Amino acid sequence: QVQLVESGGGLVQAGGSLRLSCAASGRVFSTMRMAWFRQAPGKERDFVAVIAWINGVTIYADSVKGRFTISRDRAKNTVYLQMNSLKPEDTAVYFCAAGDRLPLMTRESYDRWGQGTQVTVSS
Numbered sequence: 001q002v003q004l005v006e007s008g009g010g011l012v013q014a015g016g017s018l019r020l021s022c023a024a025s026g027r028v029f030s031t032m033r034m035a036w037f038r039q040a041p042g043k044e045r046d047f048v049a050v051i052a053w054i055n056g057v058t059i060y061a062d063s064v065k066g067r068f069t070i071s072r073d074r075a076k077n078t079v080y081l082q083m084n085s086l087k088p089e090d091t092a093v094y095f096c097a098a099g100d101r102l103p104l105m106t107r108e109s110y111d112r113w114g115q116g117t118q119v120t121v122s123s
Contacts (some may be wrong), residue, residue: 002026002027002034003024004098005022006116009094009117011119012122013122014086014087014088015086019082019083021078022036022114024078028074031053031054034072034098035051035097035098035099035110036048036096037086037110039092040076045095047107048057048061048094064090067084068082068083070082086119089121094118096113099123
């Protein structure tokens with residue numbers, strides 16, 4: 001059973017950067033995808049990015065493309081989300097998720113979730 005723990009959130013000014021980490025304990029199967037979602041107050045939990053554990057192929061939401069980078073370190077069982085050029089609208093709780101179903105950009109495809117980490121971007 002994979003368990004996920006996020007870290008790295010915080011308060012940053014607009015235009016700044018943060019790097020989130022998601023450490024996975026237990027075995028991460030090669031068929032798994034690891035994703036980041038985010039949820040702003042009063043809104044749905046939205047897809048941000050996903051990476052295939054086996055080959056590192058990535059997909060991004062249009063809202064973060066060119067600013068965020070998802071990566072993984074298989075030796076450390078860790079997924080990262082490098083966030084640059086942050087905007088106030090990026091403010092949300094960011095969740096790490098793991099799963100092996102399709103489609104890749106929907107919450108229902110992921111059955112393991114971390115507790116979330118708060119990211120706040122001030123203007």
